[in-house]
Amino acid sequence: MEEHQARIIAHHTDVLSVVTSLQRLDEHEWRTPVKLGGWTVAEVIAHFIPWDDFVLQKRLPYLFSQHLLPKGPEREGINSRAAERGRCIAQRDIIADFTNIRTNLLQSIQYIHETDWNRPIFIGDTELTVSAYFIGLAEHDRHHLEEIRAVVKLPNR
Template sequence: MEKIKKEILKHYNDSISFVESLNELTDNQWRLCIQDGKWSVAEIIGHFIPWDDFVLKRRIPYFFSDEDFPKGPNVNQMNDKSSFKARNQKKEATIKDFVNTRRNLLLELNNIPTNRWEDEMVLGNSRLKINQYFKGLIEHDLHHFREIDHFLNQKGIKLKANSHIRHN
């Protein structure tokens, strides 16, 4: 179980490094849609912030509680709101918000006792282990990081910072 916890913590730590490396993008590169009908890098990174905050405030505190998990937010509304904010916020502010929220999440994950990562929870109609819940969130991260990587490669943009997370 310790191995799974370490892998999850490593991903969240690496995701911070990856997003910090995006400071190298110009404002134009940051705000350019990665594909027709898709978000910009700014919007992709910006949408992680309220979701991480949701996990921090509306999921983790209920893992070891007898209380039911609070209902999740309206996905489209939350994504639209975060997209709007990221489009209108400076790149540095969005990255800083992401890093701060993700660090808080990392701290909370680190505080989950190793022997509790196998505990099961019920979310709606789904029954899953805590580690499976976070593995699902990691897959979501990696999906978007790969989209960003593909966009950067198409544009011939090479980041100086080591951002190896995109290839995992």
């Protein structure tokens, strides 16, 4: 297994474990903003779901094809709809939805051939490798998990 692939798989496995551990939060903790005027823990976790779905549906199928990658969704719109969902949906349902989609993403990543991790891809005019793309997504996850760690106790990973 390619080194970056192993790191990304370990990252997603850890994120699944951390988010699953959020089931122990009471309603107050689950609805606590991660920073002043910011999203709540619930909204942060809810916003991962449509982005994971986007990667599964609109990135992975195109990474190794001759087709151009589909244009990304409008970030503010997808984030705002996801945050609204985080405010309205039960904690167990948000965590279950996240777990399902992230598990599907993890399984798909495991099938990427080790020689493809250094393959260049283009997102718009930006050239990067498959590895760099997934490392960027992992950095996004870590940023939000650090925000959550600031307000609730999470397992150290």
